[in-house]
Amino acid sequence: MFVTIVEAAVEGNREDDLRAAWDEITTGVLPGGFIESSLLRTQDGTWRIVTVCESKDAVLAMRATGERPAALVVFERAGAEPSVSMSTVEGRVTHPDPPRSVNANPGHRA
Secondary structure (H helix, E strand, O other): OEEEEEEEEOOHHHHHHHHHHHHHHHOOOOOOOEEEEEEEEOOOOEEEEEEEEOOHHHHHHHHHOOOOOHHHHHHHHOOOOOEEEEEEOOOOOOOOOOOOOOOOOOOOOO
């Protein structure tokens, strides 16, 4: 597996723009090799989009389409300049019987 982390500071008055862009982009067709993506917010106003893909090749294939990466578009629509990091997953543990997802932000998808 391969993980991309896109992050930026987002001004408080632009957070709704960020959420709207996230909602719009995540309702579309998801690319091949995509596993999951999460929108995270820290208490200091830093936002992150953490995306897990099957492999680095899957990420490179998405980037080779020439389309602007979705996570970058989300931040740009909120007036932020994101940074990107990429990592291979070298270890992982999951709960054998995960609880159902609880949405912390009513009105926004988990």
